Amino acid sequence: GQQVMQIxxxxxxxxxxxxTTYCNSSTTLSNIQWYKQRPGGHPVFLIQLVKSGEVKKxxxxxxQFGEAKKNxxxxxxxxxxxxxxxxxxxxxxxxxxxxxxxLSVKP
Amino acid sequence: xxxxxxxxxxxxxxxxxxxxxxCQVDSQVTMMFWYRQQPGQSLTLIATANQGSEATxxxxxxxxxxxxxxPNLTFSTLTVSNMSPEDSSIYLCSVRFGYEQYFGPGTRxxxx
Numbered sequence: 001g002q003q004v005m006q007i008x009x010x011x012x013x014x015x016x017x018x019x020t021t022y023c024n025s026s027t028t029l030s031n032i033q034w035y036k037q038r039p040g041g042h043p044v045f046l047i048q049l050v051k052s053g054e055v056k057k058x059x060x061x062x063x064q065f066g067e068a069k070k071n072x073x074x075x076x077x078x079x080x081x082x083x084x085x086x087x088x089x090x091x092x093x094x095x096x097x098x099x100x101x102x103l104s105v106k107p
Numbered sequence: 108x109x110x111x112x113x114x115x116x117x118x119x120x121x122x123x124x125x126x127x128x129x130c131q132v133d134s135q136v137t138m139m140f141w142y143r144q145q146p147g148q149s150l151t152l153i154a155t156a157n158q159g160s161e162a163t164x165x166x167x168x169x170x171x172x173x174x175x176x177x178p179n180l181t182f183s184t185l186t187v188s189n190m191s192p193e194d195s196s197i198y199l200c201s202v203r204f205g206y207e208q209y210f211g212p213g214t215r216x217x218x219x
Contacts, residue, residue: 031206042199042210043150088149094165095140095201095208097150 004032004091006098014106019076021101023089031091032072034063037100038085046074079105109134109202111211119217120190127186128214130200135180140201141173144213150199156183190218 004023013019023032031050035043047056049065049072056063062075076083084105089098110133120126130139141153154162154175162175176184187194197213 033206033208042213045207045209048206090208094152094155096152099149 003096004029004089004098006089006101008101009099010102010104012104012106013079015081016078019079019083019103020073021087021089021103022071022073023091023098024071025091026070028069029072029091030069032065033090033095034072034074035088035090035097036085037088041085043088076103079103081105081107108207109136109204109209111200111202111209113198113200113211113214115214116212117215117217119219122191122218124190125186125188126190126216127184128198128200128216130183130185130211132181132202134202134204136202136204137180138203139177139183140203140208141175141183141185142199142201142210144197144199146196153185153198187216190216192218194218 004025006023011019031048033048034046036046037043047063052069053067054065060077064073074087086100086102088100112131114129139156142150143153144150152165153168153173154164156162156175156177158177158180172188174186195218197215199213200211202209
C-alpha cells in the first residue's frame with residue numbers, strides 16, 4: 001500500500017526557533033492529514049489538506065500540500081514548550097501514518 | 108467530535124495469556140478502528156470493525172491472534188491472544204466523523 005516517509009525523525013530546537021517536518025510519497029495522495037501526539041497522550045487531529053498547492057494556517061502552524069500532491073509539510077513559527085510532542089502525517093482512507101517527527105523544545 | 112474511553116488503561120500480563128480491551132464511544136459510529144503503537148514507533152492499523160459484520164484485518168494481523176467484537180454501534184473489543192513480549196504496545200481504538208479521526212486514550216500493555 002501507499003506509504004509516506006516523514007523526516008526528520010527527531011528535532012530539538014530552542015524555544016522561539018522555527019520547526020518544519022516533511023512528508024513525502026512516491027505516489028499521488030488524495031489527501032493528507034496531520035496529527036499531534038503529546039508525550040503519554042493519544043494522536044489529536046490537526047488538519048486535512050486535499051487540494052494541490054493548498055496552504056492552511058492555524059495560529060503559528062502552517063500546513064502545505066505540494067503541487068503534485070506527493071508531499072506535505074508542517075511548519076511551526078517561534079516554537080513554544082507547549083509544541084512538544086510527535087507530529088504525524090497520515091494519508092488514505094485507512095489512515096496510514098508516517099513515522100512521525102518528535103519535537104523537543106528547550107526553554 | 109467524539110469522546111472515547113478504553114479499559115483497561117494499562118495492564119501487565121504474562122506470556123501465553125489473553126487480554127480483552129474495551130472501547131466505548133459516546134456516539135453511534137459505523138466503523139471503529141484498532142491501532143497498535145509499539146514503543147517509540149508510529150501507529151499501525153490492526154483492523155477495521157463494522158457493526159454486524161466480521162472485522163477486516165490488515166496485512167500481518169490475523170483474527171486468531173486479535174479477535175474483535177462489535178456488538179453495537181458504540182462499543183467494540185479487541186482481544187490480544189496468546190501474548191508474547193512482542194505484543195507489548197499501546198493499543199488504541201479510533202473512530203471517524205467526516206474526515207476527522209478521533210482516538211481513545213489507549214491501553215498500555217506490557218507482556219512479561
